[in-house]
Amino acid sequence: xxxxxxxxxxxxxxxxxxxxxxxxxxxxxxxxxxxxxxxxxxxxxxxxxxxxxxxxxxxxxxxxxxxxxxxxxxxxxxxxxxxxxxxxxxxxxxxxxxxxxxxxxxxxxxxxxxxxxxxxxxxxxxxxxxxxxxxxxxxxxxxxxxxxxxxxxxxxxxxxxxxxxxxxxxxxxxxxxxxxxxxxxxxxxxxxxxxxxxxxxxxxxxxxxxxxxxxxxxxxxxxxxxxxxxxxxxxxxxxxxxxxxxxxxxxxxxxxxxxxxxxxxxxxxxxxxxxxxxxxxxxxxxxxxxxxxxxx
Amino acid sequence: xxxxxxxxxxxxxxxxxxxxxxxxxxxxxxxxxxxxxxxxxxxxxxxxxxxxxxxxxxxxxxxxxxxxxxxxxxxxxxxxxxxxxxxxxxxxxxxxxxxxxxxxxxxxxxxxxxxxxxxxxxxxxxxxxxxxxxxxxxxxxxxxxxxxxxxxxxxxxxxxxxxxxxxxxxxxxxxxxxxxxxxxxxxxxxxxxxxxxxxxxxxxxxxxxxxxxxxxxxxxxxxxxxxxxxxxxxxxxxxxxxxxxxxxxxxxxxxxxxxxxxxxxxxxxxxxxxxxxxxxxxxxxxxxx
Ligand SMILES: Nc1ncnc2c1ncn2[C@@H]1O[C@H](COP(=O)(O)OP(=O)(O)OP(=O)(O)O)[C@@H](O)[C@H]1O
Ligand SMILES: Nc1ncnc2c1ncn2[C@@H]1O[C@H](COP(=O)(O)OP(=O)(O)OP(=O)(O)O)[C@@H](O)[C@H]1O
Ligand SMILES: [Mg+2]
Ligand SMILES: [Mg+2]
Numbered sequence: 295x296x297x298x299x300x301x302x303x304x305x306x307x308x309x310x311x312x313x314x315x316x317x318x319x320x321x322x323x324x325x326x327x328x329x330x331x332x333x334x335x336x337x338x339x340x341x342x343x344x345x346x347x348x349x350x351x352x353x354x355x356x357x358x359x360x361x362x363x364x365x366x367x368x369x370x371x372x373x374x375x376x377x378x379x380x381x382x383x384x385x386x387x388x389x390x391x392x393x394x395x396x397x398x399x400x401x402x403x404x405x406x407x408x409x410x411x412x413x414x415x416x417x418x419x420x421x422x423x424x425x426x427x428x429x430x431x432x433x434x435x436x437x438x439x440x441x442x443x444x445x446x447x448x449x450x451x452x453x454x455x456x457x458x459x460x461x462x463x464x465x466x467x468x469x470x471x472x473x474x475x476x477x478x479x480x481x482x483x484x485x486x487x488x489x490x491x492x493x494x495x496x497x498x499x500x501x502x503x504x505x506x507x508x509x510x511x512x513x514x515x516x517x518x519x520x521x522x523x524x525x526x527x528x529x530x531x532x533x534x535x536x537x538x539x540x541x542x543x544x545x546x547x548x549x550x551x552x553x554x555x556x557x558x559x560x561x562x563x564x565x566x567x568x569x570x571x572x573x574x575x576x577x578x579x580x581x582x583x584x585x586x587x588x589x590x
Numbered sequence: 591x592x593x594x595x596x597x598x599x600x601x602x603x604x605x606x607x608x609x610x611x612x613x614x615x616x617x618x619x620x621x622x623x624x625x626x627x628x629x630x631x632x633x634x635x636x637x638x639x640x641x642x643x644x645x646x647x648x649x650x651x652x653x654x655x656x657x658x659x660x661x662x663x664x665x666x667x668x669x670x671x672x673x674x675x676x677x678x679x680x681x682x683x684x685x686x687x688x689x690x691x692x693x694x695x696x697x698x699x700x701x702x703x704x705x706x707x708x709x710x711x712x713x714x715x716x717x718x719x720x721x722x723x724x725x726x727x728x729x730x731x732x733x734x735x736x737x738x739x740x741x742x743x744x745x746x747x748x749x750x751x752x753x754x755x756x757x758x759x760x761x762x763x764x765x766x767x768x769x770x771x772x773x774x775x776x777x778x779x780x781x782x783x784x785x786x787x788x789x790x791x792x793x794x795x796x797x798x799x800x801x802x803x804x805x806x807x808x809x810x811x812x813x814x815x816x817x818x819x820x821x822x823x824x825x826x827x828x829x830x831x832x833x834x835x836x837x838x839x840x841x842x843x844x845x846x847x848x849x850x851x852x853x854x855x856x857x858x859x860x861x862x863x864x865x866x867x868x869x870x871x872x873x874x875x876x877x878x879x
Contacts, residue, residue: 343766345736395764396682443609450681450760451633451793476764477681479632479793481833506766509838547767550796550839550860557864563871573838577845584851584870 297370299334299468299500300355305364307350320362324350326523327364334467337494337501339511339531342520343545348504349395351520352470355502356392357383388417391466393458393474400457401445406437409445409456413464424463431459434489450477458486462493468500469493475505487513508535508549512571519544536569551576593623593755593787594676599643599653613639615811617653621755621804626781626788628798628819631808632833637791638681640808641759644789645676658754674703677753681760681791683744687732692723692743695732699751717750720783721776738769745773749780756780757789762797774801799823799837799858807834820856839863 305328311319324347332338342348353359354366357373366374373386391413394400403409410428419427432438435455440448445456454477461469471490475483487510493499503514511517517534519527521544527534535541535548538556548556555568555576565583570576601614613636621627631637642648643655646662646669655662662672677699680686689695696717700710718728721742727735732743745761761777762770778801781788792798798805798819805822807815809832815822823829826836826844835841836858843857843866853870857863 344738344764344769396685447603447609447611449634449638455633473764477633477760477793479635479833480795480835481830482633483793506764545766545768550837550863551842553860554839554842554863554867557860558867561868573842574845577842577849580867581846581849581851584846584867587871 296334298331298367299336299369300330300332301367302328302330302354303365303367304329305354305361305366307347307354307359308362323362324523325354325361328523328525330518330525332500332502334500335494335498336516337491337514338503338516338518339514340502340504340518340520341506341508341511341546346520346544347523348520349472352392352472352502352504355470356390357386388464389467390470391461391464391468392470393461393472395472395476398453400460401453404444404446405441406443406445406448406456407432407441410441410459410463413460417464427463427465428459431463432456434462435459436485451479451482454478455482455486458489462489466499468502470502470504472504473506474503475507475510483507483510508547508552511535512549519546521545531571532569535571538568555580591623592620593658594621594644594789595654595656596620596640596643597654597656599640599650599655601639601643601648601650603639613811614643614650617808617811617813619806619813619816621787621789621806623787624781624785625803626778626790626801628802628805629789629791629808630793630795630798630805630834631814635808635833636811637808638759641678641757641789641791644755644757645678646670646672647678673753674699674751675753676755676757677748677751679745679748679756679758679761681763684732684737684740687740687743687747690731691729692732692735693728695743696728696746696750699747703751713750713752714746717746720749720780721746722772738765741765741769741773742776745776752784753786755787755789757791759791760793761790762792762794770797777801795823795835796837796839799840807832809833820858823858824856 306323307325308320308323311321340348354361361374365372368386401409402412407428410431411424414424414427432441435458437455445453454474458474475486478486490501491513494501512531517531518525526544527537535552538548541548551573552568555566559566559568596617596619599614599617602610602612604610629637643650657676687695693714696714697710700713723742732740762773777788802819805819814832815825823836823840829835839860840858843853843863846853853866857866
């Protein structure tokens with residue numbers, strides 16, 4: 295069997311208390327002995343209540359944070375090894391790109407196209423190739439017409455698209471999207487999701503998608519639910535969303551259609567299969583049930 | 591009656607530069623007194639720009655902003671006073687918390703209004719209650735709170751001024767489902783208790799369907815549609831072609847209709863859908879009996 299692309303072994307993490315002093319105090323752990331393997335090319339959605347540790351997990355993968363305990367392997371190599379050099383860290387960040395939660399924190403240049411070029415430039419890509427990548431990335435996110443604009447003059451959702459283009463232009467092997475769709479309108483969300491799915495399916499890029507939107511999680515091939523620093527559910531969208539009760543106890547929800555079907559089932563309509571994830575098929579099923587009531 | 595009227599508003603950013611962009615183009619929008627009014631529109635449609643017109647942070651190039659029957663630019667020197675009457679909570683307001691404790695942060699607005707100590711204390715207590723902030727949290731520094739808790743502090747800070755019109759730009763973005771329900775519940779509670787007007791900007795069709803009485807839809811700096819939430823959501827095609835949509839459950843009920851189920855075409859929440867489907871199932875049973 296192929297070795298996992300990313301592997302976490304008993305990873306725990308605590309922030310240090312901010313207080314000044316000779317002894318750094320560790321705060322209570324945010325992540326608790328996480329064990330997780332992610333296959334190359336997979337599309338994983340990560341869900342969890344506010345403060346459950348999702349962004350912390352993402353920052354560990356990108357070596358912005360360092361585990362308090364445990365090990366993280368990337369392509370079989372221990373990236374938490376003490377002997378990691380700066381070059382090694384650089385290689386990790388080149389493989390795993392990250393789009394942060396708030397776009398204001400990651401737009402660096404004064405012109406949109408320069409901002410998108412910033413990443414590839416740092417990777418030492420040739421100018422002609424940079425040009426091509428920047429144009430394609432901006433086209434992918436639908437922001438070509440804004441390429442000469444200043445990022446500060448963009449609306450919230452437009453900034454988010456530029457931030458995504460900046461990561462795409464680096465052609466990483468894996469992209470972590472930390473609530474990258476939170477500020478987009480429904481069409482923008484769908485377009486960005488389509489883009490993410492395409493990057494995954496066509497380019498084989500491994501995707502970790504952190505989101506509060508349950509419908510988006512349906513498009514992943516695996517869903518992981520984090521609750522209070524532990525993995526509480528892990529499986530296909532169908533498997534995970536069939537645990538409606540458990541999802542609710544960890545502060546999450548299910549898509550509206552699933553909720554409707556689940557409630558019907560709880561009311562005794564046993565033919566209802568609320569684990570169906572395709573909207574059209576759900577409609578098909580419910581229409582049949584309603585019509586067949588007649589024949590009883 | 592309208593608490594706020596925006597009349598024929600036009601606004602252009604970066605005038606006389608190559609990046610000149612007309613963000614609002616002849617917008618007429620009316621927000622009903624005592625209601626929860628939603629403002630929706632695609633990315634870059636002008637929502638945040640419009641919202642900043644409401645309390646005088648931006649001045650329209652052309653047009654009038656009439657708040658409680660009065661043109662807010664009639665006396666430009668008094669424009670700061672307008673912010674007590676029309677309180678604005680920005681997109682991601684938690685980045686603007688700055689006091690040592692949450693209590694002081696929430697008290698900041700009422701203090702600036704020149705209220706007495708007692709009144710300030712009462713305002714802070716009541717605002718914290720609306721947003722569901724525990725009193726033990728009030729003594730903490732905002733920096734020790736989770737994202738959702740910070741959002742509540744920021745919201746309580748504006749509520750504590752008890753503005754006649756409370757404007758919220760994406761109040762639930764980034765919150766988990768429970769956090770969303772609680773924040774919207776708090777906003778509803780405030781609106782009911784005070785009878786004040788609320789304006790909510792949102793990208794979630796599900797949320798506006800659940801919590802707003804009226805909707806105004808922006809498209810490329812113009813008003814595309816406005817009316818009661820039910821009326822606006824009847825225009826699924828127009829909404830979709832403008833980068834928006836209808837709630838998932840509304841779309842689903844349409845799919846049922848397309849499959850020959852005779853269900854109502856004005857369903858916008860799961861609760862309504864459940865009632866309707868139950869009715870259909872029972873009706874069928876009844877026919878057979
Ligand atoms: N720099 C920090 N110092 C101390 N505690 C922190 C720091 N950053 C985050 N925390 C705490 O760690 C916990 C997990 O935070 P994290 O940002 O990983 O959550 P999250 O799952 O991404 O939440 P959200 O959905 O709100 O983005 C929270 O309780 C948070 O308050
Ligand atoms: N400071 C600015 N300078 C120049 N143009 C701007 C500025 N702020 C916004 N714009 C432009 O004005 C238009 C409207 O922006 P606005 O922020 O009002 O949109 P929005 O509807 O709030 O979008 P979003 O949903 O993404 O927050 C956009 O095309 C944007 O690029
Ligand atoms: Mg986070
Ligand atoms: Mg905005």
